[in-house]
Structures are given as structure tokens and as C-alpha cells.
Amino acid sequence: MPALSTRFTERFGLDHPIALAPMDKISGGPLAAAVSEAGGLGLIGGGYADAAWITDAFAQAGNRPVGIGLITWAALRAPGAFETVLNSNPRALLVSFGDAEPLVVAAHAREIPVLWQVQTLAQAKQAMEAGAEVIVAQGQEAGGHGGARGLMSLLPAIRDMAGPDQIILGAGGIADGRGLAAVLMLGGDGIMMGTRFWACREATGPDVAKQRLTETGGDATVRSSVFDVARGLDWPRQFTGRVVRNDFLNRWHDDMAGLEAQAGAEQARYAAADDTDYTTRALIAGEALDLIHDLPSAAEIVRKTSTEAAALLNGARRYSGGTAG
Numbered sequence: 251m252p253a254l255s256t257r258f259t260e261r262f263g264l265d266h267p268i269a270l271a272p273m274d275k276i277s278g279g280p281l282a283a284a285v286s287e288a289g290g291l292g293l294i295g296g297g298y299a300d301a302a303w304i305t306d307a308f309a310q311a312g313n314r315p316v317g318i319g320l321i322t323w324a325a326l327r328a329p330g331a332f333e334t335v336l337n338s339n340p341r342a343l344l345v346s347f348g349d350a351e352p353l354v355v356a357a358h359a360r361e362i363p364v365l366w367q368v369q370t371l372a373q374a375k376q377a378m379e380a381g382a383e384v385i386v387a388q389g390q391e392a393g394g395h396g397g398a399r400g401l402m403s404l405l406p407a408i409r410d411m412a413g414p415d416q417i418i419l420g421a422g423g424i425a426d427g428r429g430l431a432a433v434l435m436l437g438g439d440g441i442m443m444g445t446r447f448w449a450c451r452e453a454t455g456p457d458v459a460k461q462r463l464t465e466t467g468g469d470a471t472v473r474s475s476v477f478d479v480a481r482g483l484d485w486p487r488q489f490t491g492r493v494v495r496n497d498f499l500n501r502w503h504d505d506m507a508g509l510e511a512q513a514g515a516e517q518a519r520y521a522a523a524d525d526t527d528y529t530t531r532a533l534i535a536g537e538a539l540d541l542i543h544d545l546p547s548a549a550e551i552v553r554k555t556s557t558e559a560a561a562l563l564n565g566a567r568r569y570s571g572g573t574a575g
């Protein structure tokens with residue numbers, strides 16, 4: 251019997267109520283596999299739906315049971331890539347950012363359970379009506395794209411709206427057992443963490459980026475659309491992305507019209523920068539950076555987060571400190 255048994259662990263046969271956020275390319279096959287192997291739910295970050303990358307990521311996960319997350323508006327424009335996802339026999343499909351109903355219908359036709367990440371109560375209602383097995387309530391604290399609401403009131407509001415039987419996860423700003431315990435108290439059945447798993451051994455990304463994550467705090471992050479324009483990505487403007495501030499962002503954050511006016515030149519300047527030049531390139535991460543000081547393995551993160559939460563919920567009352575390493 252797992253220490254923290256919830257409807258989420260029961261539904262997916264997990265040891266811990268913890269999912270890996272499908273961080274575009276960063277949540278590759280190795281990280282997703284490591285989280286699943288540790289008893290959580292590993293989700294590959296399929297991002298903007300590139301069929302060849304997706305096929306390779308599932309291959310790298312080997313025979314470990316992993317799911318995949320897609321950015322809805324991009325997946326709807328890439329039916330071929332979505333077909334690749336369905337044919338990869340994912341353990342679950344996560345959809346986020348847009349009207350995912352057609353994707354839910356297609357996944358259910360293959361008996362693939364769906365997690366729908368939402369940023370508002372209205373979206374949660376839509377996800378429920380579409381029959382999503384899991385609603386992921388994402389607070390604005392989260393790294394990457396998201397909405398404007400904080401998790402603290404959004405999650406219990408979704409619980410009140412959805413009733414007692416809907417499986418709900420909390421995401422955004424969670425990096426240790428305190429966050430997991432708090433989400434369970436708010437009415438959630440588990441958590442989905444991104445930023446914490448980015449600063450981890452198995453994440454796909456340059457060491458210099460991971461090191462920077464351990465040295466940066468939440469105050470240095472901001473929600474912005476600057477990098478969407480810089481990368482030429484057609485994001486609906488109600489979604490902004492939380493990133494670490496840098497020179498490129500500071501130049502344009504308060505002058506989006508100016509950036510749009512010079513989009514071509516700035517896109518070229520962005521693309522020409524070295525992949526690891528984080529004075530220009532986007533380092534995507536959330537407010538939870540304050541809580542992250544080390545680069546442990548995914549299994550250590552899963553185990554420590556769950557153990558800490560169980561201790562708190564069993565009456566420890568006070569967090570005793572420490573990081574996830």
C-alpha cells in the first residue's frame with residue numbers, strides 16, 4: 251500500500267501521486283521513463299507535435315509505460331503527428347492550451363485516458379464535459395505557458411464545481427512535499443511538477459541551464475509573450491509563458507508593439523544566438539525556483555516529495571526543511 255494513496259494513484263496504478271509535466275523536449279524519453287519507474291506518471295513533452303521527435307522519445311523510454319503531453323492548438327494543426335502519438339500506445343495523453351475536445355474523442359476511441367490541463371474554472375467545466383479522466387489545475391506560478399489565476403483558489407474552486415469523484419491534480423509552484431501536502435488539503439488528488447524535474451539529472455537540456463536553475467529564484471521570473479514572438483510561435487495571447495528574465499526579455503517586455511514591428515530581425519537575432527546563451531535564449535522555469543538548489547535524480551525527487559508530504563499529513567505539522575536531493 252503506497253504511503254499516499256489517492257484516486258489518482260488508484261486509477262493509474264502509481265506508487266506516488268506525482269506526475270511529470272510534459273515540458274517541451276526537456277521531458278524526453280529518459281526523464282519520463284525515470285519518473286514512471288519511480289512510481290509516478292511520466293509524461294513525454296511532445297510540445298509542438300513533431301512526429302519524428304515523438305517516435306524517438308517513445309523509443310528512448312524503452313518499454314517503460316509513459317504518457318505524452320501536447321500543446322492543443324499546435325496538435326490540432328498537426329494531425330499527422332497526433333496520429334503518431336495515438337499509434338505509440340501512450341499510457342495517457344495530456345492536452346493543454348485550447349479546445350481539446352477532438353483530441354479527447356480520438357484518445358478515448360483508443361482507450362487512452364486523458365489529462366486536461368486548465369487555467370480557469372470555465373476550462374475545467376469544458377474538460378469535465380468532454381470526459382477528461384483528470385483535470386490538472388495549473389496556477390500562474392507555473393513555469394512555461396499558462397494563465398492568470400493562482401493555484402490556491404483555483405484548485406478548490408474546481409473541486410467544488412466538479413464534485414467529489416473527478417480526479418484533479420494541482421500544478422504550478424510545487425517543488426517539494428509541502429506543495430504536495432497542500433494540494434491534497436486543497437482537494438487535489440496529486441500534483442504535476444515541471445520546474446523541479448527540469449533541475450534533475452535525467453532532464454534533456456544543457457548542464458549550464460540546469461546549473462542556472464539552481465542559482466536563480468522565483469523573483470527573477472516573469473510571465474511574458476516576448477519569447478513567443480522571438481521564436482515565431484503563434485500562441486493565443488491569453489496564454490503567457492513564465493521564464494527567467496534576461497537581456498533579451500528586458501529589452502522588449504514593456505514594448506511588445508516595438509518587438510512585433512521588428513519581429514523578423516529579432517527572430518533572426520534570437521535564432522543566431524548560441525543554444526546556451528541565456529542572455530538571449532529563453533530559460534523557461536517557474537516561481538518554484540526558490541525551492542530548488544540541487545540536481546538530484548528523478549527517483550530521488552519523487553521519493554522525497556512523497557515522503558515529506560506523507561510525514562506532514564501524518565501530523566508532523568511543520569516542514570522540517572531540506573531539499574529534494
Ligand SMILES: Cc1cc2nc3c(=O)[nH]c(=O)nc-3n(C[C@H](O)[C@H](O)[C@H](O)COP(=O)(O)O)c2cc1C
Nearest residue numbers: 271273274346392393394422423443444445534536
Ligand atoms: C521548461 C518548461 C516547459 C514546459 N512545456 C510545456 C509544454 O510543452 N506543454 C505543456 O502542456 N506544459 C508545459 N509546461 C507547463 C507544465 O505543464 C506545468 O504546468 C508546469 O511546469 C507546472 O509548474 P511548475 O513548473 O512550477 O512545476 C512547461 C513548463 C516548463 C517549466
